[in-house]
Amino acid sequence: MTTSKNLLPVAVIGAGPVGLAAAARLVERGIQPLVFEKGVSVGAALLEWGHVRVFSPWRYNIDDAARALLEATDWTAPAPDFLPNGREIVERYLVPLSRVPGIAEGLMLGAIVKAVTRKGLTKLASAGREDAPFVVRYTDGQGERDVVVSAVIDASGTWSQPNPMGPDGLPVAGEEASTKVSYGIPDVVGSLRQEFIGKRTLVVGSGHSAINVAIALMDLQDTDPNTEIFWALKHRGVDRLLGGGLNDQLPERGALGLAAKKAMDDGRLNMLTSFSAESIVSDGGQTTVLARTGDQQAQLTVDQIVVATGFRPDFSFLRELRIEVDPAVEAPPALAPLIDPNFHSCGTVPPHGVEELKHPEKDFYIVGSKSYGRAPTFLMMTGYEQVRSVVAEIAGDHEAARRVELVLPETGVCSVFIATASGGCCGGPAPTREDACCVSDAIAKDEGKPGCGCGSVAAPKRVVESV
Known part of the structure; x- marks a missing residue:
């Protein structure tokens, strides 16, 4: 790295597992990372689902470069076969990693990135564009600031952008105003227990987040049989929801599908298939969901609604950059065909790196779950391979950037x-x-x-x- 531009630090947006892995890779290469995290802690998004145990054991959840940095301290590695929850990943891995030399100096908490651009250039300007450094504009507790960097790695994730309840990608009437709607995987057994126990809850979604919520609600049902669970799926059947069971080399994930199937067979879940929500009406403390189930009109009165329909990326602060995403998946065009759920519903998602992640804007990359756009197929260790490749490219090691160093579990x-x-x-x-x-x-x-x-x-x- 010889030019003045390349002597600048590299910005990493997001201090989750993939963002901090990118920082570790930069430190490994002798490049100073500046890590922008909008939360008050590293791994802020993980803490919002800190009660949920992940499918993959610790041996898949720690980046190699991060491990090397941590092993140079007094860090004690977790048991490799233990399945951590989100909070344990933050407390036992991300927090110690954020304190190692080279990362701690450039970590900024409570720093909200508002925009990224090329210094002195609008999106329309082409002359000298690739040689110009980037400007990251962010706000923190002391106001608005600009910092100049040589490259940008966006690992901001999608957790703050949940998909709404509507079948057309929009919120249904009354959804945004309702205080009874929550998204993702709320802690129904722990901190929100009193809001769900003995109540009627509608869960909308057909992925593992929805299964997690439904099974947690069944724990409440064991304590209070008045707890009722309605599970709404957009498609007709449930077979494709349940997965491969014991064929899964991540057994916890297979077991989740098997547990859901048993609950259905036992009649503990009220299944609503071909479900299409139309509106939410709140009246006198009651919440009524109007919907269609197939050709039938449905009206369901509930106490709580959990929308677990996935997430979508936020590109709003990247408007001055030349990025390119697939029009459907919202992933980089070279990556989208590998993960598009319309076609790539089955088959192993191959490891990938800089070639699949590059944009027209040189030295700018989107990594982690955000790089997958709206596709629900991201795995943490895939993100670690992404940032290994991207940082190698930024450092000028083009051969390493294009070498695959990851074997994913079937x-x-x-x-x-x-x-x-x-x-x-x-x-x-x-x-x-x-x-x-x-x-x-x-x-x-x-x-x-x-x-x-x-x-x-x-x-x-x-x-x-x-x-």
């Missing part, structure tokens, strides 16, 4: 479709290609790969799900 879980005994296909109906069993299979074969094998009932297709 899973038996499909985010959207699974193979069934009736011959269902993991990637949608086969196109005209004669030797293809589904869309994903055809795409793989057209790329010279062996195909996704979606016709095999004995081995359902696999995808890495989010933690």
